Structure formats: structure tokens, C-alpha cells
Amino acid sequence: xxxxxxxxxxxxxxxxxxxxxxxxxxxxxxxxxxxxxxxxxxxxxxxxxxxxxxxxxxxxxxxxxxxxxxxxxxxxxxxxxxxxxxxxxxxxxxxxxxxxxxxxxxxxxxxxxxxxxxxxxxxxxxxxxxxxxxxxxxxxxxxxxxxxxxxxxxxxxxxxxxxxxxxxxxxxxxxxxxxxxxxxxxxxxxxxxxxxxxxxxxxxxxxxxxxxxxxxxxxxxxxxxxxxxxxxxxxxxxxxx
Ligand SMILES: [Mg+2]
Numbered sequence: 397x398x399x400x401x402x403x404x405x406x407x408x409x410x411x412x413x414x415x416x417x418x419x420x421x422x423x424x425x426x427x428x429x430x431x432x433x434x435x436x437x438x439x440x441x442x443x444x445x446x447x448x449x450x451x452x453x454x455x456x457x458x459x460x461x462x463x464x465x466x467x468x469x470x471x472x473x474x475x476x477x478x479x480x481x482x483x484x485x486x487x488x489x490x491x492x493x494x495x496x497x498x499x500x501x502x503x504x505x506x507x508x509x510x511x512x513x514x515x516x517x518x519x520x521x522x523x524x525x526x527x528x529x530x531x532x533x534x535x536x537x538x539x540x541x542x543x544x545x546x547x548x549x550x551x552x553x554x555x556x557x558x559x560x561x562x563x564x565x566x567x568x569x570x571x572x573x574x575x576x577x578x579x580x581x582x583x584x585x586x587x588x589x590x591x592x593x594x595x596x597x598x599x600x601x602x603x604x605x606x607x608x609x610x611x612x613x614x615x616x617x618x619x620x621x622x623x624x625x626x627x628x629x630x631x632x633x634x635x636x637x
Contacts, residue, residue, distance in 0.1 A: 404632050405572035408565050411521035413582035418604035419496045426492045434485035445473040461558035463549040466524040499537040502625035507542040509629050519546035520565035522555045545569040557590025585612025592616050
């Protein structure tokens, strides 16, 4: 694809597998941790129900780009996302997740460099989690203040690759020109194909083992592929002219 000469204005990042390295964790154990804390007397039944509920949420996201929340998912299997039992379950769930939410070591330096070059920085994540939780994770890793804006699908009706999700992310960082905005992601459908539908340039990180059932109907062809986040400043510099 050919682009007019222009100055790059912004870079928007996916979160899981992009700003955090991809982990092949046993996510059934995540639900088992929740279920054991919430309902120890029927933990295995609840675990199975939660696994199936999450499968349906992401199937709906893939096929219809409809977003969901953790609270909705829990309520769909008769769990009340309020009160002490839920708080205990959520704490166990988040404890399971903590090592998988750690920021890529390249990220703080990259974000700082982009910002000092006058480039706006954003996040667009397909997620069931609240903004508060994502911000807590970014704060823990010292980068919360390095983002100009973020959109979490749990707060909007759509998921990537719906164009409205990308437009919401552009608005969140002051509406840069999509053609002067790069989207960085680890999924060829949700991230690369999706961002290209709104005219963004795309940078692919090819290290995630995306499960077959999470693949979409189209693989986008990225404008650039990098092996690590630190290479992104060079890509963006090349696109400056
Ligand atoms: Mg990802």
C-alpha cells in the first residue's frame, strides 16, 4: 500500500500479547481459582460453567464484534458480581492473572521515546476487565501516565475489529488522522485487518499463539512486522517521510 508523505501523529497499542508478552497459561485454572473462592462446595461445576460462558463471550466478539464485561459473564452463570464471595473470587482470579499482566520490558522506553517525538500514544484492548483494573496494572508498572488515552472494549458496545472500536480509540487520543496513526497488535484479524479498515497503518508482533477458534475470517497483511517493541520507533521514523 502506498501512502502520501506525512508526519506520523500517533501510535495505538493492543494490550495482551502486545504491551504484555504472550503467555500460554492454563486459563481453566483462572476460573477454577475464582470458583473455589466463590463457591467451594460446587467449584468444579461452576468452573465448567465459567469456561463455557467465556467461550461464548469471545465467540460473540469474534463473530459479531459485540463486547462483554466480567460482571455480565458472571451473571450469565448465576454468580452475583457483588459481595464478599465475589471479592474473594475476584482476588483469586486477579492473583492468577498478575504474572501474565506484566508489561514488556521494552514498553516504558518505547512509550517515552514516542512521546518525546511528539507522537500521541493510546491503547485499544478487547477485554472483559474494567478500566480501573487495567489502570491499576499500568500504574503498578509505572506507565499509566505515558498514555494519552485508552479504550477498553468493556466500556463500549464493540470489540476489535469493529471500525467503531478503532474510531473510539482515535477519539480518546484527540482524533489524529488515521493514516498518520499506527496500530500495533499481535492478531492479524482483530488488530491488523481491523485497523486497516479505518485507514491506519499497522505493525504486527508475531509471537502470540492465537488459538484457532479465536482466528477471524480474514488475516490482514501488516504494513510492518517487528520482532520486539523497541523496533517500533524505527518503523515510525521511516513512515515520517
Ligand atoms: Mg493481543
